[in-house]
Amino acid sequence: MGKSYREELVGVFGDPIDENPTVVVAQDAFEKLGIPYRYITVNVKAEDLKDALRALTALNFKGIHLTIPHKVAALPYLDSISEEAAIMGAVNTVVVKDGKLRGENTDGKGFMKSLENAGVALEGKKVTMLGAGGAARAIAVELCRAGIGELVILNRSETRGRELLETIRKHFDLKTSYEKWDHTMAIDADTDILVNTTSIGLYPDVDARPDIVFDTITDRMVVCDVIPNHPHTQLLKEAEKRGARTLDGLGMLINQCVESIYYWTGEVADAGSMKDALAREYGIDVHY
Numbered sequence: 001m002g003k004s005y006r007e008e009l010v011g012v013f014g015d016p017i018d019e020n021p022t023v024v025v026a027q028d029a030f031e032k033l034g035i036p037y038r039y040i041t042v043n044v045k046a047e048d049l050k051d052a053l054r055a056l057t058a059l060n061f062k063g064i065h066l067t068i069p070h071k072v073a074a075l076p077y078l079d080s081i082s083e084e085a086a087i088m089g090a091v092n093t094v095v096v097k098d099g100k101l102r103g104e105n106t107d108g109k110g111f112m113k114s115l116e117n118a119g120v121a122l123e124g125k126k127v128t129m130l131g132a133g134g135a136a137r138a139i140a141v142e143l144c145r146a147g148i149g150e151l152v153i154l155n156r157s158e159t160r161g162r163e164l165l166e167t168i169r170k171h172f173d174l175k176t177s178y179e180k181w182d183h184t185m186a187i188d189a190d191t192d193i194l195v196n197t198t199s200i201g202l203y204p205d206v207d208a209r210p211d212i213v214f215d216t217i218t219d220r221m222v223v224c225d226v227i228p229n230h231p232h233t234q235l236l237k238e239a240e241k242r243g244a245r246t247l248d249g250l251g252m253l254i255n256q257c258v259e260s261i262y263y264w265t266g267e268v269a270d271a272g273s274m275k276d277a278l279a280r281e282y283g284i285d286v287h288y
């Protein structure tokens with residue numbers, strides 16, 4: 001038998017994408033699992049998404065992650081979508097099987113796992129969410145499924161904000177509201193968990209900060225950011241100054257990748273080893 005030099009291909013499509021560190025955790029997982037998979041980080045412009053997705057079957061990819069700005073835009077180009085991804089209206093993981101593309105969403109589950117690992121209780125809690133894009137939709141649906149008591153959505157674009165509000169109202173029975181985010185917003189004092197799901201602070205705009213009144217963050221809040229790079233965002237720094245407990249986007253990144261790898265390979269990756277790989281990469285403590 002000759003040695004096989006071929007590797008199974010997976011990866012991520014996004015724009016911007018260069019500094020997305022998912023390859024670090026995915027490649028660590030494949031090495032530890034001892035399976036010949038290669039994770040490729042690909043810059044795909046919005047206008048090229050359809051062609052890029054079509055290429056997956058031609059190139060025999062096992063699947064792909066989708067990130068900003070493709071998670072919602074990809075829906076029309078997929079052959080099927082899981083029930084959860086359909087409710088969320090967003091796909092972050094495409095699975096290629098028998099020449100067909102299936103859309104799944106592991107973002108929300110990844111986020112929930114990092115809250116669970118940090119021991120953050122959700123039942124009956126009030127969550128204020130910045131953003132209403134693909135990541136927001138996934139996180140909002142999972143939070144509602146977990147039994148939060150109230151969801152407040154702040155989003156710049158009214159169309160997207162209202163669409164998410166309607167989705168939540170259609171599928172869940174809890175107190176929800178949307179506020180147009182067109183001025184410096186105060187965070188309600190009774191908010192238990194504040195989540196930034198926008199791309200504000202994503203590399204290279206690492207000094208960007210959400211337009212909120214930082215002094216309305218209190219030490220009784222848990223403040224979460226989904227930004228994976230740089231993970232220690234301006235929002236988290238401001239929250240720490242006010243004594244709030246914080247969670248960065250790296251835990252979500254690791255946990256959603258574990259779920260995606262399971263869809264692509266049927267194997268359960270070692271999240272602890274992936275965490276260590278990311279900690280070595282960034283030279284910081286990583287919690288997942």
Ligand SMILES: NC(=O)c1ccc[n+]([C@@H]2O[C@H](COP(=O)([O-])OP(=O)(O)OC[C@H]3O[C@@H](n4cnc5c(N)ncnc54)[C@H](OP(=O)(O)O)[C@@H]3O)[C@@H](O)[C@H]2O)c1
Pocket residue numbers: 067068069070071072107110130131132133134135136155156157158160161197198199200202226227228249250252253254256
């Ligand atoms: N840690 C992880 O594992 C993980 C997983 C998924 C996503 N993410 C991160 O989540 C972020 C969002 O991704 P996505 O796929 O949800 O993107 P998306 O669908 O394009 O949504 C982007 C969101 O950010 C808002 N936004 C962007 N710039 C803004 C600004 N200057 N002021 C106010 N709002 C602004 C948008 O508001 P409008 O509707 O008004 O445009 C929208 O709500 C990205 O940074 C991505 O890296 C991280």
